[in-house]
Amino acid sequence: MNFYEKLCASLMADERLALATVVRTEGSVPRRAGAKMLINAQGLMLGTIGGGCPEAEASREALEVAEKGGCKICRIEMRHTKADVERSDSEEVLVCGGMQEVLLEPLNAGIPNGELLLNVLQSQTSGVAPCALVAVWIEEGEEMPIPQRCGVMRSANVQRFAVWSDGRVLGTSVHPLPDEWRNMLLQAARETEKTRQPYCQNVAMGSLACRIYAEPMMPELRLIVAGAGHVAVPLVRIAALCGYRVTVVDDRPEFATPERFPEAAEVLSVDFREYFSKLSIDQATSIVIITRGHRCDEQCLHAINGRKCLYLGMIGSHHRTELVRERLREMGYADSWIASLHAPIGLDIGAETPEEIAVAIVGEMIAQRNKK
Secondary structure, three states: OOHHHHHHHHHHOOOOEEEEEEEEEEOOOOOOOOOEEEEEOOOOEEEOOOOHHHHHHHHHHHHHHHHHOOEEEEEEEOOOOHHHHHHOOOOOOOOOOOEEEEEEEEEOOOOHHHHHHHHHHHHHOOOOOOOEEEEEEEEEEEEEEOHHHOEEEEEEEEEEEEEOOOOOEEEOOOOOOOHHHHHHHHHHHHHHHHHOOOEEEEEEEOOEEEEEEEEEOOOOOEEEEEOOOOOHHHHHHHHHHOOOEEEEEEOOOOOOOOOOOOOOOEEEEOOHHHHHHHOOOOOOEEEEEOOOOHHHHHHHHHHHOOOOOOEEEEOOOHHHHHHHHHHHHHOOOOHHHHHHEEOOOOOOOOOOOHHHHHHHHHHHHHHHHOOO
8 A cells, every 4th residue: 555545545534644745855855845754643654754853853743733733834954063963962963964844734534634635535546636736835923943953843824725737726725716826826736747846935925925835646656567477576575665556467377376466456367468458558657577588578568569658677688688679670669669678677786686686676667767
């Protein structure tokens, strides 16, 4: 179960939660804008905003938010100097070199923000998810020091909005929505949808000095593993840990079993060509081809038939994979698609065992996703 699935399940169960979201950073920090952490009333966490002292401080504040309500914006300072360290006997003096702003919000299905998020998350399964999720807030009251002297915090009045590509806006307040608000929300949504990165700005709404934070509603990351052999077992386990919804396909029913792949969302015993020819492929889909032989590998490639995906990799030696590329050229596939094929598969870390190869493959998938 990934982060959003867990959040959706918790809201449906009407748990009292707090959502911590990194909305802005400066300098060197453990996690960038968009990182999230979910805290329930018992202090149990899902996700991370970077670990260590900043996360511990945010978690303490989030517990109060989950129990008592009210939103907070925390500025966690990590730019202490060598002199600060020498003067202090506290481990809370942070020297990463940057700053994180973290928005803390109470969430449950009985409050407007929680109800809106639940509706949005449920809409993802029906293919009508918004392009962006937006928070607008006004900071209130005086700055208060965060315990252990690692930053400051203020109360925040937060309103949530969901924005669709066709211009529809659903929000928790401000009805009917003034044109000024609608234009601001659409601009933020277009920016985050275009860059696929979070967007955070100071904005003026009449006499109000507001902050706006928008993030793209990314489709669920999918990984299709073609081949249920020895490399597939650790690959599925590691990919699932990294947030991928994994499907394993193989034409051998004795290998394609749920018992062999307990972390997979689906395990299918099917013909490779038939499966991939009918598969819906988008920019959130990664495909790893690690079948038992080159004939099956090529069957998968031909059934994919030049369609673009987030990541496409095929196992094999340099010699073997170059022969496959040559045959693809002869068959008329576009050079750009052939060049997008990661083969030999995985980062070059000298991997030999199935587990090491799986690490190399997932590492390359993450690098491709983050364009590193």
